[in-house]
Amino acid sequence: MTYNLIIDGAAVPTESHLDVVNPATGRPFARCPAGTPADLDRAVEAARRAFPAWAAKPDAERKAAVAALADIIEANLPELAELVTREQGKPLGGFGSQWEIGGAAAWTRFTAGLDLPVEYIQDDEQGRVALHRKPIGVVGSITPWNFPVMIAIWHIMPALRAGNTVVLKPSPYTPIATLRLAELLQQALPPGVLNAVAGPDEIGRAMSSHPGIDKIVFTGSTRTGKHVMASAADTLKRLTLELGGNDAAIVLPDVDLDTAVEKIFWGAFLNNGQTCAAIKRLYVHDSIHDALCERLAAYAATVRTGDGMAADSQLGTIQNRMQFDRVSKLVDAARADGVRVLCGGAPIEGDGLFYPVTLLADAKEGMAIVDEEQFGPALPILRYSDVDDAVARANDNPNGLGGSVWSSDPDAALAIASRLECGSVWINSHAMVRPDAPFGGVKQSGIGVEFGTLGLAEFTTVQVIHQ
Numbered sequence: 161m162t163y164n165l166i167i168d169g170a171a172v173p174t175e176s177h178l179d180v181v182n183p184a185t186g187r188p189f190a191r192c193p194a195g196t197p198a199d200l201d202r203a204v205e206a207a208r209r210a211f212p213a214w215a216a217k218p219d220a221e222r223k224a225a226v227a228a229l230a231d232i233i234e235a236n237l238p239e240l241a242e243l244v245t246r247e248q249g250k251p252l253g254g255f256g257s258q259w260e261i262g263g264a265a266a267w268t269r270f271t272a273g274l275d276l277p278v279e280y281i282q283d284d285e286q287g288r289v290a291l292h293r294k295p296i297g298v299v300g301s302i303t304p305w306n307f308p309v310m311i312a313i314w315h316i317m318p319a320l321r322a323g324n325t326v327v328l329k330p331s332p333y334t335p336i337a338t339l340r341l342a343e344l345l346q347q348a349l350p351p352g353v354l355n356a357v358a359g360p361d362e363i364g365r366a367m368s369s370h371p372g373i374d375k376i377v378f379t380g381s382t383r384t385g386k387h388v389m390a391s392a393a394d395t396l397k398r399l400t401l402e403l404g405g406n407d408a409a410i411v412l413p414d415v416d417l418d419t420a421v422e423k424i425f426w427g428a429f430l431n432n433g434q435t436c437a438a439i440k441r442l443y444v445h446d447s448i449h450d451a452l453c454e455r456l457a458a459y460a461a462t463v464r465t466g467d468g469m470a471a472d473s474q475l476g477t478i479q480n481r482m483q484f485d486r487v488s489k490l491v492d493a494a495r496a497d498g499v500r501v502l503c504g505g506a507p508i509e510g511d512g513l514f515y516p517v518t519l520l521a522d523a524k525e526g527m528a529i530v531d532e533e534q535f536g537p538a539l540p541i542l543r544y545s546d547v548d549d550a551v552a553r554a555n556d557n558p559n560g561l562g563g564s565v566w567s568s569d570p571d572a573a574l575a576i577a578s579r580l581e582c583g584s585v586w587i588n589s590h591a592m593v594r595p596d597a598p599f600g601g602v603k604q605s606g607i608g609v610e611f612g613t614l615g616l617a618e619f620t621t622v623q624v625i626h627q
């Protein structure tokens with residue numbers, strides 16, 4: 161099937177196309193329109209034309225429109241989930257594509273209800289000073305391939321809710337569900353308010369420097385985020401950058417293993433480890449190290465990796481060949497450096513990009529799989545004997561997205577949580593993002609936050625009226 165760009169409320173075909181490969185079969189299953197910089201210009205023009213009327217709408221009308229988008233997503237959940245599974249490789253069930261689309265609808269509904277009321281700095285006989293939030297203009301959204309629909313929603317919905325118009329560019333690896341989503345959402349939006357231009361990375365580059373785009377919200381790798389920031393400088397675009405993570409989890413000696421093992425597993429292997437804020441380094445105290453390793457491996461043996469369309473699959477593929485080769489290489493290098501492979505450790509033969517759950521004990525800093533973001537189903541486990549040392553090692557990394565502390569003592573866990581250099585810390589869980597809690601990275605994991613009113617405010621400029 162061939163898909164189209166969405167510009168000014170209409171489906172726009174392109175001359176050339178990119179094949180979209182189903183990573184479970186290794187074969188193309190759909191054709192993505194290959195948008196050009198000229199298509200991008202047309203989308204930006206449409207978004208600029210649509211902006212004044214959309215921004216001027218009464219707040220209640222924009223709220224109602226965004227709530228209607230949630231209904232549309234919900235009504236089309238089966239189709240969108242199947243497209244996500246075919247292009248991304250994650251299972252339909254479990255923490256897979258149905259969960260992603262259900263979450264996208266819930267996030268949309270919650271965002272529709274958010275408000276940024278006028279704040280009065282002074283309001284008395286002497287005068288009034290009022291802080292207003294105004295939409296920025298045209299927002300360019302650039303998304304990655306791991307949660308294609310969910311992340312698009314995280315960008316689009318607060319942008320629209322705040323009164324901006326949007327040009328969205330999905331990853332060339334996973335453009336299909338996003339294009340279909342943008343097409344479906346036209347039912348509840350005036351033409352030009354939401355546009356989608358798929359195509360090669362070049363479109364993302366053109367967006368970052370485009371004079372008609374006022375803000376970029378980008379989710380992707382730290383490397384690309386730096387390029388976006390550099391090319392956005394000339395037009396001084398507003399930026400929200402949600403970048404890579406290398407989250408550490410610190411497991412204290414008093415952890416309740418009975419409840420922690422399954423949660424630690426899914427905190428690391430959610431979406432096959434292709435999750436920005438997943439456990440990517442597991443620090444375990446000496447006294448429980450061997451027990452935890454044994455129980456994690458036993459749990460891993462019960463988890464089924466397979467074609468996402470099969471009802472019993474709990475984990476699917478790595479999304480693309482480049483990432484698959486990277487994970488394989490990181491594991492091979494770690495093995496050569498002396499890690500103990502508790503399970504997995506080599507690709508599953510066949511046409512699909514299946515890599516088994518891999519647990520690596522005796523990992524150490526200095527190994528690439530510890531120092532860098534692996535973004536795949538391989539978890540390095542590191543020993544520690546002194547918790548201060550564990551905190552120092554956890555923090556000794558350029559990333560600062562998430563972290564977690566695992567303990568039966570809430571006060572001890574809290575004291576350690578506050579010492580971690582990251583934007584979100586969970587105690588006895590990991591990666592549990594929610595639409596009302598701001599989420600974002602410190603250090604090289606990003607700039608700005610998403611979600612909640614703080615996230616919504618990032619899609620506005622401040623105007624203070626002194627009267």
Ligand code: NAD
Nearest residue numbers: 303304305330331361364365380381384402403404405436
């Ligand atoms: P990526 O940086 O390769 O690509 C992301 C997007 O940027 C794609 O749409 C791509 O086409 C586009 N792009 C590529 N080059 C560009 C350029 N020069 N200018 C502008 N756009 C360009 O990232 P990916 O491999 O798709 O995603 C994986 C990464 O995303 C991981 O590092 C992961 O941690 C990160 N991520 C972060 C979050 C978060 O919230 N912090 C969430 C999900 C993923």
